[in-house]
Amino acid sequence: AESSRRSAMAAEEPETVIPVNPDEEAVQIVSIDEDANTFTLHEPELLGVLRKVPPSMKVGVVSVVGSFRTGKSFLLSFMLRYLRSFDEGATGERKPLFRGPRQARGASEWMRASDLLWGSANTDDTTRKASLGAAASAEAASPAAAASSADPAAGSGAAADDASARDDPQHSTQTSDKAFAFRHGAERTTTGIWMWNRPFFLSPPSMRGERIAVVLVDTQGMFDRRTGVDLTSAIFGLSTLLSSHLVYNISKNVSEDKLQTLALFSEYGRSAEAAEDRQTRASAMDEADGLGAPAAARPVSEARPPFQSVVMLVRDCDEVEFDAETFNGVALDHSNKKLMDDILAEDNTADIARTRDAIRTCYERIGVCRVPHPGTKVTRSKFKGEVSDVDAEFLCVVEKFVDDTFRRDLRPKTIRHVAVTAAETLRFMRAYAHLFKDATTFPKPQNILDATADANNRNAITQAFMRYDADLREVLDEAGNDVVGADELLSHNAEARAAAMTVFNSLATFGPDSSISAARTVLSGQIDERWTMYKEINSGRDPCRNIAIYGIPVAVAFVAVLVSFFTDMTCSPFLGVCRNFSDLLRFVAGIAALALVVVFLVRGRSSMKQMRRLLAYLAKARSFLGKAEARFADAEPRTPRSAAGTMPAASRSASNVLATDFPADSVPDAGVTLRRRRSRME
Template sequence: MSGAEDSSSNPPDLVNENTTSTPTPKMETSKTEDSGGETDDSLVIVDPSDVVTDSPPEALQIFSIGSEEDAYSFTFHEAKLQSVLAKVPEDCKVSVVSVVGAFRTGKSFVLTFFLRFLNLLEENPSLVEEDSQWYNQLESVGNKGFEWKAGSERNTTGIWMWNQPFFLNGGKLAVLLVDTQGMFDHETTMTLTTCIFGLGCLMSSYMIYNVDKRIQEDNLQHLALFTEYAKMAMASNETDRDKKPFQLVEFLVRDWQHFDDEEESAVKMAESMQAYLNDEVMQMREANDLKETREQINDCFQKVSCFGLCHPGTKVTKKKYDGAVKDIEPEFLKLLDLYCRRIFSDKLTPKIIHGQELGPQEFFNYTKAYAAMFADGAKFPEAGTMLDATASANNTNARDEALKIYKEVMDRIAGPSCSSFVNVQQLEDDHKHNVTQALEIFDARANFGSSKNIQKSRRDVQIAIDEQFVSYRKLNEQRNPLFGMEIYIIPLATAGISYLVKFFVDLTCSHNVCISTSQLLKEFMSFALCFLGILVITKFEQIREFYDRIQGMYKAMNQPPPKPKQD
């Protein structure tokens, strides 16, 4: 499919203005890069406070691809992804909506409309909910999004993510929009195309496969090629091989020409597209290779769906098109409205890997592991490599979750915000109980991959918890009213000795030297008592709590036993 053919029937692709650059391939990190430019490729947890999050809304290139000279190596721009995920609360889940497909078929055009819909939904929910023609509020799709330019040449390179998450379901779900490099152009090898497709698939919870005019057999074969391979790679045992590793793929058929009636409702059009998928495209064939292709797709995705968009109008395909909404066919806008509502509904699910819904840090860990796996774009990763990467990220997420749970509970018992002293033995018991719970959480999540690596990660959890407990123990010791009693005893002893010496001097000597000495001792004693008073005031609350506990224990010990009941 040539670029000229694609651009003649579909809107111009929209990209970031810096897409044509090719950075020097290396792994970027915001935490581990030293002055010499070397980086540590190990998985690290980056503190969101270290990441700049106040940048204006724009698309960020999180993966760039090198040239033939550097073996088409993938560069993971780690700090950019972290800057996006730092805007997502820790307890929020992440959903990734991506668009993949052939180059110059209008992928970025659709994504820009997604942006407009989500922005309006965020700014004025009632407008979008009540007005099915919200798009009339827009004068132009313009360049304030995934930037666009007309022509038949490739624009988008690598993988891009919008730097502002959108929150749905009452703020519980953060939606990330992802645009990918167009496939099947004259500059991209088949292996590199498969890698881009594969990385997009691994990252996505809702993957839109953009196709032109109809779903062809090669579209199905390309989809099956990677997904079946990935399913084998991600399966660590026979049980996993029976599970569907990916969530949803949706064929978005552009310039669909076979709607029954131009006046047909948008809902009817959506239904006819699903029927087209089920009854024609995915219907089992007698030929073994055709049958296997469809089985592979169904075995890899939990859901396969389809939606169609009619032609947006001849004005949209012109090179001089400036993004004006008035130049877009009304029927196309109606379908696009229906499509936006279909995707960004309360049915949109978080990204799930091995049954676990991913939060921002977990999603980052998996993406970083996959980035290292796809570093060599000229070579598709081996199945074992993919399994190791997924298992490694899963172990990291299990470790983080176990530590998080342990810290949350222990912070309430003896954390920095606590003021009460906890009995040493009680603190030890609480620690042991919470260690058991944390390790149970780790064991439940770290459930695939090498048992040796799982055990190593489990030991790391134990070591990290033990180190954390040392901090809790020190904090608790400092809250003990008897902790540092020497600071009370010294001024008290000083005042007492000064008093006794003064009393003896006053009693036995009336010389001027003795009188001066007595006065000096009096001032010394006053200073010591004032210092002691300040200490008592600052520690009063802890001393009172300690006194109340001692008093309670004394009353309990001296309380007479209850009298036996008389029949």
């Protein structure tokens, strides 16, 4: 019934052919090399698009990102249809084909101007060439075509550039005729980042009558089973940095994983923007010559988010019932706003709250729009791009969404909250591409499995290393300032290392074996470094360590003085040889003493510490000998006396035997012996 109604409407009103410039197409500004895991910024293609914008005019960039095979290029084809219908030209020489969207039910004039939707890669050559012929005839009759024909030099140059772009296999494999390519199937269609080479010029109500250049950007789908996370984050980040209005394409519903993806990749873009800001300010300070701040030194407000606008477009949504006959745009806006409030509502769960905070700190304006499924005919391989095959409910919602995007939400691209022109956009894009390619500004992105395994392995490394450090530190603390024997310390090290590895093996149980093995290697390296440090600490406690540094000068000086004294005593003072030799020996002794002083001054604190440690050891030895002497003195036999003051008979007999066998002068005195030993040690 709907098809009959729309066919009747088309029969009543003549079809308006939207003019299409034969030279316009999508050009690839960023290409990827999946084997080398790198990307390339094509500056000539980007410059070719920006040169078509007057240098002082502001530029609004609308970009669509999201998972692969979710209809991003299909949506951009409708946006191209809208922009071609309302393009005013750089100087306002064109008049829009239509006054604006019609609020009555059904598609507006710009939506039903032509039944064929450009961009379908399923379209056969006959249909495509016939449509191109009609569009080219309409473009030839437009004022813009007459202006270009009046300037043959400019026309030939543009034709040559476009011809070279079409001959490039890199471009021809990804685009369809006159729109961003979309097609049926499970394989990806777009790789890298593509930009429409024709800027459009509008005066939207959001700009209060100011004319602005509009550029459309199509982005490679995320998570396409071929591209790694690092390239995906670079593409998403570059698209976010380039666009003033970002459309985040989501399938079915706004789930938590999609919000986390938006927060993660937006954070990479924010990091790149902050890094570029730091580099710009540093270079501005270096180049300042006292004549004022350079133009690159733009003001920045840290309280405002770095990016402007993001809209989460929920495709194939079945949460809301759509009806073309009773469609109400105001009610849809109210429903979407309520959903947006629920998404960003405060939550007590830590990770959910962090995700919302990350999104809020990245974007100034955040919105959501739900769109129904376009119909089963669109998903079939026989679909050639006929608008009549698209469900009316989908057309109604997309018509409102596209109109709101370019009339209500469109803003010029700003960097650090200052609008940039076309000439500045290329410089910033070049700087952002360099930051992502250098990959030192932010950490390497990981998927959920790798990130979880990495976090678990890091925790295992930390716990195991703390166990090793605590065990070995306890051994040294128990020894106080004493030196632990080399063999004993080595044994404790082996026990502590085994205990640490046991802790690691009990915790590192998640993730691939390769990551666990790499984490074990990291732990082993950290243990080796700490073992080296503890060996140095233990060897530093040895009071005789490096004693040769002090002993050699002392020995040389002592020998020189001793030989000099012996020479003076035995050699005649009247012989010149004796006097010269004695003077030489005293000179050597002085040099040795000076060397000893220099060693003390150079080693400074370590020398004093070692000297104090040596004195402490000597004091401890003296104390030990004193205690031993006291114990020996207390252990001397004391003969008990009777009440009358005489010794018992048994004791007297034992004493007589001792006196008989050992004379008094021959009995060794233990106390005297210890005192002699201590005197010799002192």
